[in-house]
Amino acid sequence: MYTLVYSINDEKEPSTIYVNLTNACTNSCIFCLRTQKDDVCGREMWHDDKYTLDDIIEQFNNYKNCAKEVVFCGYGEPFLKKDMMKSFCEYLRKNYPQIKIRVNTNGHANAVYKMNVADEFKGLIDSVSISLNSDNKKQYNEICKPSIDNAFEEMKKFAAACKNAGMEVNMSVVTDFDDIHKINVGECEKIAHSLGAKFRNREFIKNGY
């Protein structure tokens, strides 16, 4: 079975556990780790989405006694497996209510499903980290190469929807990933704050962690 649940270091009892639900994404970012390597800490990250909730739970059981936070992340956009994510969130809430749940996302979910996905996850997700990546649509499209229309605006609207659903919202940019794209970090921070989000400037790390 491929990697669905993993940690990113060799700690015996890692407190942050990651979930790799899909390799699909509505972006194709220049700096995406998927274009650079096939593994995270030696764990193969590619898979075919053919798994069950029980497969996730079986892998999660390796960490059930140490996990303090579960992060939906991995090699793709977690919300593209919305129903599976919801089922696992519900399982965690029922069996491990003390565990915090975060989703790292490109923020396209409401646009993809044409509904308020943030509301659907109200009370299930504690926080979201949304990739803002630029202060303007033109540069966002150059960097992220989205496959959906109006991705930049939709991503910002999703941040506001998550805030309205009571989640903590963090928005981030990645800088220094090439010599061509200069990110206006100050303007990005203003956008994040205007949406009620916290802001983080993540320096590009070649191996991603």
Ligand code: SF4
């Ligand atoms: S949004 Fe994330 S998974 Fe999707 S292409 Fe960009 S970096 Fe990769």
